[in-house]
Amino acid sequence: NAGVMQNPRHLVRRRGQEARLRCSPMKGHSHVYWYRQLPEEGLKFMVYLQKENIIDESGMPKERFSAEFPKEGPSILRIQQVVRGDSAAYFCASSFPGATNEKLFFGSGTQLSVL
Amino acid sequence: DAKTTQPPSMDCAEGRAANLPCNHSTISGNEYVYWYRQIHSQGPQYIIHGLKNNETNEMASLIITEDRKSSTLILPHATLRDTAVYYCIVRVGGAGGTSYGKLTFGQGTILTVHP
Numbered sequence: 001n002a003g004v005m006q007n008p009r010h011l012v013r014r015r016g017q018e019a020r021l022r023c024s025p026m027k028g029h030s031h032v033y034w035y036r037q038l039p040e041e042g043l044k045f046m047v048y049l050q051k052e053n054i055i056d057e058s059g060m061p062k063e064r065f066s067a068e069f070p071k072e073g074p075s076i077l078r079i080q081q082v083v084r085g086d087s088a089a090y091f092c093a094s095s096f097p098g099a100t101n102e103k104l105f106f107g108s109g110t111q112l113s114v115l
Numbered sequence: 116d117a118k119t120t121q122p123p124s125m126d127c128a129e130g131r132a133a134n135l136p137c138n139h140s141t142i143s144g145n146e147y148v149y150w151y152r153q154i155h156s157q158g159p160q161y162i163i164h165g166l167k168n169n170e171t172n173e174m175a176s177l178i179i180t181e182d183r184k185s186s187t188l189i190l191p192h193a194t195l196r197d198t199a200v201y202y203c204i205v206r207v208g209g210a211g212g213t214s215y216g217k218l219t220f221g222q223g224t225i226l227t228v229h230p
Contacts, residue, residue, distance in 0.1 A: 004158070031216060033216050033217070035218075035220075042220045042221060042222055042223070043153075043159065043218075043220040044220070045217045045218065045219070048216060048217060056217060059217075089156075091158045091159070093158070093159075093216065095216050102216050103161045103164070104151075104159075104161060104216050104218065105161065106158030106159045106160065107158050108157055108158050109156075109157070109158050
């Protein structure tokens, strides 16, 4: 049973380019979460999605960031016009719907570097 | 979710028990204690969680005080691979709760296991 898969593992972009980060949840999981970890800082919640729905995006920056989790395919975190401050590790997590005590299973992350 | 307090760092000798404390004096009756860890450059990994009874699984034991204001994570026989940042998180349990998988990570405890 494959775990949460994130790709790419490392992504390098120049300022002004777009970054697309992909996350495939564990089999049977329909809840996806994105977290960001800035250098030397803790993990911060960004967004919570279920299939075709954004449930909570309270941690998403107001501009340039968007997320989706389509009916088919992986969840995508999209960052438009990247800036150096977007350089961070981005982690995706998934969970099983309806679990009494929801445990999150995290992927290995995508390390985004903006030049 | 209740705030937690953890020591910034701890050391442990390989093969010995590692006891990681966590204070959560403002915990509410419906809040659970969760422990995750993050090994360098990897995504967080769920370890264990509990409400008020002590819990044990293949990874660790969780001891929660009777008043629930503090808890201790015990790694019975620490190995070098247990070197990581350990996060104690308190959150409302139960599916559909407002906090679902939105975890608030603090600074955690950096556990270093040495030979």
